[in-house]
Amino acid sequence: MLLRLAPAATLAVLAGPVVLGLAFTVLPAFGFLPALGGTTFSLDPWRGLLAAPGLSTALTLTVGTGLATTLLALALAAGLCAAVAHRPGMARLQRLMVPLLASPPSGLALGFAFLVMPSGWLVRLVSPWATGWAVPPAGLVTVGDPLGISLVAALLIKEVPYLTLMVFAASATVPVERLMAAARALGRDAATAWVSVVFPQLYRQVRLPVFAVLAFSMSVVDVAIIVGSTNPPPLAVLATRWFLGYDLAYFHTAAAAATLQLVLVALAILLWLALERPVAALGRRWLARGSRSRAAGGAAGVAGAVAALLILLGLLSLLAMLVWSLAGSWRFPAALPDSWQLWLWRGEAGDAAALASTSAGIGLAAVAVALVLTLACLENEQRHGLHPGAAVQWLVYLPLIVPQIAFLFGVQVLLVRAGLDGTLLAVVWAHLVFVLPFVFLSLADAYRALDPRYAMTAAAMGAGRWQVFLTVKLPLLARPILIAAAVGFAVSIAQYLPTLFAGAGRVATLTTEAVTLSSGGDRRILGLVAVLQAALPLAAYGLALALPFLAFRRFRGMA
Structure with missing residues (x-):
């Protein structure tokens, strides 16, 4: 029963934030945002956008x-x-x-x-x-x-x-x-x-x-x-500036810019x-x-x-x-x-460790949820003989094809209404939207290619379905699962806009700090943050390659 719910839960994670976020971005683009006094539809945001200096060059x-x-x-x-x-x-x-x-x-x-x-x-x-x-x-x-x-x-x-x-x-x-x-x-x-x-x-x-x-x-x-x-x-940078600025009068114009960004991407694909x-x-x-x-x-x-x-x-x-x-x-x-010198690494160790631990914690949480949903969906496919078509692949790519700026503002509006903006939970959820597609795409082919005779042999020896899944399939797929986890972790570390919008500026990660410092910070501190940015995903990839070798070094073909 729980497995049958996995595709619906995955659909909710992938499409839900995108669709709802787009809705709550497009509505303010046409003047409707009751929280800021916009209770009627209007084209004023578009007039403001078209009057913005340098718009044609930005386009x-x-x-x-x-x-x-x-x-x-x-x-x-x-x-x-x-x-x-x-x-x-x-x-x-x-x-x-x-x-x-x-x-x-x-x-x-x-x-x-x-x-x-x-x-x-x-x-x-x-x-x-x-x-x-x-x-x-x-x-x-x-x-x-x-x-x-x-x-x-x-x-x-x-x-x-x-x-x-x-x-x-x-x-x-x-x-x-x-x-x-x-x-x-x-x-x-x-x-x-x-x-x-x-x-x-x-x-x-x-x-x-x-x-x-x-x-x-x-x-x-x-x-x-x-x-x-x-x-x-x-x-996209112009829209982000308006969204994050202190002048609330620009919110409607920013929403119009984000909507225009979506239209431009759609036209480019067409x-x-x-x-x-x-x-x-x-x-x-x-x-x-x-x-x-x-x-x-x-x-x-x-x-x-x-x-x-x-x-x-x-x-x-x-x-x-x-x-x-x-x-x-x-x-x-x-x-x-x-x-x-090494004094910078010693002097900034506390702040850098805090940023790294926050980034790693968010990434690990998002990857854990993504792995559970992915494995549940793939196992549900096998148990019920499902063969997903092209529509499923488009759905998986949906958060990667729709511009982030086009729906993350709407997601932030939803989080504000739910009282979750600025929390780690909100940031993990925002990262999950982008981590899940990469985890699914990284793991799906290996899971579907697993020889079914292993499961059949275990079942013939009296093992139940969950026992086969836990003791046969997962060990055989240890390397692909860990590599998918490393890919998802790297994707999470890289997220800038999702952290900025869902975290409401109160959750700092290595990536948000690096972008902030890039506008005029000390190059040495910037280099330190950037090194840690690259080191965390590389460490994840190293573990993904080393752990199966250490665990299964006596079993040829599994290490």
């Missing part, structure tokens, strides 16, 4: 950076997969990407800013011997540029590894070797064969992750605050879907010509090289944060600090 930044990030991330991920799919070493590449996948986007953005700012590490490495700069160049704008180039670059460091991993995972569902062999037999080189034959088979399976990247890139707030343009900022058909037609025409040109393979090689460079920049970004946290005196243009 251009939002759409431009979102589409550019998604197109480039997909092209670079495909190019990287094409470049390495036929070579040994894919496992090493995936291991290199783990730190980037585990690190919060805001942490990577901070490290990236440390690298590329006019006084950053990359400039220091080539100064003064190559540039002649003895002081940081005043006219060089590398962070917060008005075109959003630095924002796109920072997002690519996170999104290229993510889409690469999605493509690698999808490739397990198609006969890659057979397709590659057939294409090679027609005279195509390996990279061209992968691009022309394998990738079209994989694209449909990575479409939803692509949409998630598109929605995130268009509506991200923390990364945009750190490296994006500030005057004006992208639309545009992407509309372009898929003509692009596919061009691809089929190219294949039908039977050309043996190596141009596609060369382009894939260039894309793979750029993707590898981005991965290297991401790893350097993590290292830059660590160096800054240990730096004593570090004057420009020295490539390394003049002195090293």
Whole structure:
């Protein structure tokens, strides 16, 4: 009976906050918010939004950076997969990407800013011997540029590894070797064969992750605050400023901006879907010509090289944060600090430990609930022979595709009415909305692929269903469960807007503190917080890999 309730509970967690939050955001966008005196519908919030200075630039930044990030991330991920799919070493590449996948986007953005700012590490490495700069160049704008180039670059460091991993995972569902062999037999080189034959088979399976990247890139707030343009900022940052400002008169305008953000993301997804058909037609025409040109393979090689460079920049970004946290005196243009120190780690240990424990506690609580719901849903599937369709997958991705700013304000309104805003419980619930999809997606394939003969054998020996679940299935799935938990934990650590809105500014985590410090705090303290931001998820991934090995090292195939 309890298992039958699991899908409904999961639906409530995934869709409930999104649908209700959207409703309580859209209503104020049209003037209806009784708590602030809005008892009638009006278009005044939209008039105020349209009159806001810099709105057209904010819209251009939002759409431009979102589409550019998604197109480039997909092209670079495909190019990287094409470049390495036929070579040994894919496992090493995936291991290199783990730190980037585990690190919060805001942490990577901070490290990236440390690298590329006019006084950053990359400039220091080539100064003064190559540039002649003895002081940081005043006219060089590398962070917060008005075109959003630095924002796109920072997002690519996170999104290229993510889409690469999605493509690698999808490739397990198609006969890659057979397709590659057939294409090679027609005279195509390996990279061209992968691009022309394998990738079209994989694209449909990575479409939803692509949409998630598109929605995130268009509506991200923390990364945009750190490296994006500030005057004006992208639309999501503008809406967040109005929501969190002290002037309540801007709440209706902020709700209109959040609603417009939702419309922009929806239109961008529809545009992407509309372009898929003509692009596919061009691809089929190219294949039908039977050309043996190596141009596609060369382009894939260039894309793979750029993707590898981005991965290297991401790893350097993590290292830059660590160096800054240990730096004593570090004057420009020295490539390394003049002195090293540990006093900052000792002096800030108490505050840092408090932030880390709060972040970890919220993450562990959200992951625990997500695992219970996920395992209950998957077990219910098996017991009742259910076969979820595409609609279920869209539902799982719903919180990842709908812009956070479009419904979190509405969620905050609900929490205020329930008297829960500003509590840890509210923050855990807000994180769960985003943790649950990743936990479910990480665990579902492994659970469904488990050989049913294990359960049948245990049942034939007299074990009940729950005994089979607890003593057979869970031990066999220990590694996938722990990896899913680590993924969910990393997602929780990265949450900025959910913590800000549900916590009402009273719950501080490593991520909220890092974004706050990015506007002008001590670089060394900022580096310390960013290192802890990355260290917690990496520790979770390390435990997820080590615990099964330690527990089942005597049982081959389980460790």
